[in-house]
Amino acid sequence: MNRIQRVQKELERANADYLITGTTSNMYYLIGFSEEQMERPLLLFITRDDYFLLVPKLYEEQLKQFPLIVYRDGEDPYSKLNLKENSNVLIDDTTFSLFTIEILNRFKPGRIGRASRILGKLRQVKDDEELEKMEKGVKKAEQLILEFVSNIKENMTECQIERKLKSFLIEEAGNISFDPIVTSGPNSSMPHLRCSDKKVKRGEAIVIDYGIKHDGYSTDTTRVFSLGKPNDPLILEIVEIVKTANEEAEKHVREGMRAKEIDYFAREVITNKGYGDYFIHRTGHGIGIDVHEDPYISPDNDDVIEQNMVFTIEPGIYLPGKFGIRIEDEVVVKKGYGKTLNMLQKELYII
């Protein structure tokens, strides 16, 4: 059964009429076509027994192997559609809202829900081909970061490092899975801060969170670096706690447990050391075509862990005004237990 057919079966089970997606990772997953989302509708519609694409004229030639409804610039794309009113529609999570709003106002669905109910569940369990791509991706990403870090010198700004890393990853790997995060010293206490013009100094914690796209699949890894020995003994202490939390979670991964239990193993280590309030995010997230996808490894997620799921384990401790430490790996669930895909050391790297 191909992926479209699996969706059709799930549509029937969910008693839904349409699943609609723009040019997101779900379209790539379903038909292998990838494009940035733009203001022109380029949408895939799946019904219980059919599917078609609504496409601008300028994509007609390149998509001719699919059933198409084509419109020209200046025509009203939605007038070409013949959707039932009052239907039960599922829309892809990351499709732009403008399409959802047009569909809502034009076709007055009776119910509208998130397609991730179906697609998130299908995508979170990887097949062998996907797993092979992902393992290779992590290996490649690790080689690249080791090659890269010798370029980091004192007094470069975070953004200079970020830019160099980004262009290096694209040149070597073809693409990145997200803009790398490079923060240093007090800035590293903000887990998702963009880089700044702050210069990196000897002995500071430098957190690098980065990923590549390899054969369509994302990687996501975080390690901590320092130019020379850390200037604050607390850095090594915190690295040790976070490393233990990371290892505790990874070694307890089992098929059949709940996602929140994995979160618990990491969180318990940090809480017991008195830093629970400074671990301000969940322990991890699924990864695949998207860098964040099901299953989310968070304190409230009751989802059951299955074989061939892949997710990150990335506990962190963030001390405002001082520094933050996060150590992030990818784990795949094999028969029964978890296997960490990363080989990089978890200790602070002194460069």
Place this chain on the structure above:
Amino acid sequence: MNRIQRVQKELERANADYLITGTTSNMYYLIGFSEEQMERPLLLFITRDDYFLLVPKLYEEQLKQFPLIVYRDGEDPYSKLNLKENSNVLIDDTTFSLFTIEILNRFKPGRIGRASRILGKLRQVKDDEELEKMEKGVKKAEQLILEFVSNIKENMTECQIERKLKSFLIEEAGNISFDPIVTSGPNSSMPHLRCSDKKVKRGEAIVIDYGIKHDGYSTDTTRVFSLGKPNDPLILEIVEIVKTANEEAEKHVREGMRAKEIDYFAREVITNKGYGDYFIHRTGHGIGIDVHEDPYISPDNDDVIEQNMVFTIEPGIYLPGKFGIRIEDEVVVKKGYGKTLNMLQKELYII
């Protein structure tokens, strides 16, 4: 009046209660904050007399200068909101649908519409600071492509060239506005084809459509190249027609005319030469923070052209199985007339 206040005035005029945006270009325009969209809601809500952000805990420190509603991973973010039911809601066009669907199902708005009605109109007229950034961006992008093209050698694949160009632009300019399009020979007849493993050959048309982000603003330019003299005299003929169409449209840009009239000037040249059916897209699009924004220069757009709008003029002719040619500039509307920001020659570049 700041940008939030201008939105509030427009909300009142539109009789709308909320304008909601995710971490898109509109959030950057409104409060200067930029982040990739993710699955966690990080949303800006503007009411007629107030505004606030709904943010995950891990962004609290970096956004503390704004009024915040903070949630932790594992908490239900939407339960922290207190939106009126049956209200009139405008949602940002490119915000992920998952947020729109949650808002729809949780707060049952009476009406839901596209925020671009308000924000597209505000953003399409640039202020002096924005124009200065955009002019500088085009200048920089042009220098970079001239520097780059000497790297193109026979038998490199399109994707090798694309990857090199992308990493070069990121290293030199900090960021790109979209993945560059590099197509050659018959592939160039598909205006938005991603690169392939096809090798570039001497004498073929090579179309490069690329842009950088400079100080938060996008550029977008297309030129045609050939390694040595073109091997088909039709290439030069078509370049000449497209160049004339491009120039006719650019020289007729006037404050007060309608967008569709500009489209007409380009289209007429191509139609008169018998290639009307092969000009398969609109003539251009507004540009600013986003690479595509209002005003769209398309056959059906009655919008009136105003001073300080910036848009592309990019007619093209696409001959399936043979080649395609597109020449794209950015034009700013000055007092009365249009000024082309690009200085690159419009003729085929022989490299």
